[in-house]
Amino acid sequence: MRPGLDPTLYLVTDTALSRPRTVADVVRAAVAGGVTTVQVRDKDASRRELYELTLAVRDALAGAPGVALFVNDAVDVALLAGADGVHIGQDDLPPAEVRALLGPDRLLGLSAGTTAEMAATLALPPGTVDVVGIGPVWATPTKPDAGTGLGPGGVAALAARARAAGLRTVAIGGIDAARATSVTGVDGVCVVSAICAAPDPEAAARALRSAVGTAVAR
């Protein structure tokens, strides 16, 4: 059976921004503050480092059974570390192939930032993808190549198509607690620096969760 997924407040980890704290420390605090889903992402890590990082985050989530754990890109690491799923971008392995490797009992997230990418996502066999990451909402320093931003209206338009097809949606890119209130039409918001770079990740998560609760369509 596929694990449950509550994407209301979805944290994507950033190892450099988390320093001097460990990623696991930030995750633990963020979950205490209301984060509902965690994705381990570290494009600079070796496969071994990403595996060990994922194990550490999995341990940090042991007391939070409802929080799904995704690994960015590395299907092998997700399988070995016992994560709940994988999140892939448009440059990663093809979604249908990733689903074949994952089997039916894990979650698959996919990024889609254009009408064409959303159409390709919706053309996949049902059950391939569980959640679509839509963005960037705004330009973001953690992904400088991700473009200038769709804006909340652009995100809501793409999300409506995915939701009509039964997929969950999260908005990503440049979201903080102030901006989160203007994001609508999605099942949740993703943040990176708004939590990983915060002096108090738990307080930052709490503020975000409160903002999301008043804004996001559930």
Add this chain to the structure above:
Amino acid sequence: MRPGLDPTLYLVTDTALSRPRTVADVVRAAVAGGVTTVQVRDKDASRRELYELTLAVRDALAGAPGVALFVNDAVDVALLAGADGVHIGQDDLPPAEVRALLGPDRLLGLSAGTTAEMAATLALPPGTVDVVGIGPVWATPTKPDAGTGLGPGGVAALAARARAAGLRTVAIGGIDAARATSVTGVDGVCVVSAICAAPDPEAAARALRSAVGTAVAR
């Protein structure tokens, strides 16, 4: 059943050194010249690019059924692309975990360049690893972080331990046709630039194969 493996002349691909030719073109020529095993390696490629590169090389090997195809590091790519095996370094996923993901019917190669790394390799459960890459024999520009070189004597000493345990061995690092004749005590030699950067990869492979044939213990 695990695929056959003839590591006599083992080509590790380098996308940049192969240009303006494609890697698949270089592989096709190299196999015509006598290469017996191919490993696809591209540390700069996205997971998707590595997958597509591996498919292209697999197609190039379609007429050479005895040539085993390895993928460097990415177990997921190897599984999806139908490669014969994976080669991992000391910074990649742990060997026992990789074997668990690969299952019994694929090959696993592991790099070991020190006595301690060889001891760890030999302490793995039997059947985990099939072939050990020992090096660098000499300092090599394609892996500037790999150290100053074990020399042929150092390689032979490490290889003897692996061979006593029933593992196949290949020497790697700075090997060209002239130097290949001084490499002994292994089952084969690995090359990167000696073929990928050669003006005529088929001729380069033929010269290497001839040199290896006179030197390597089989």
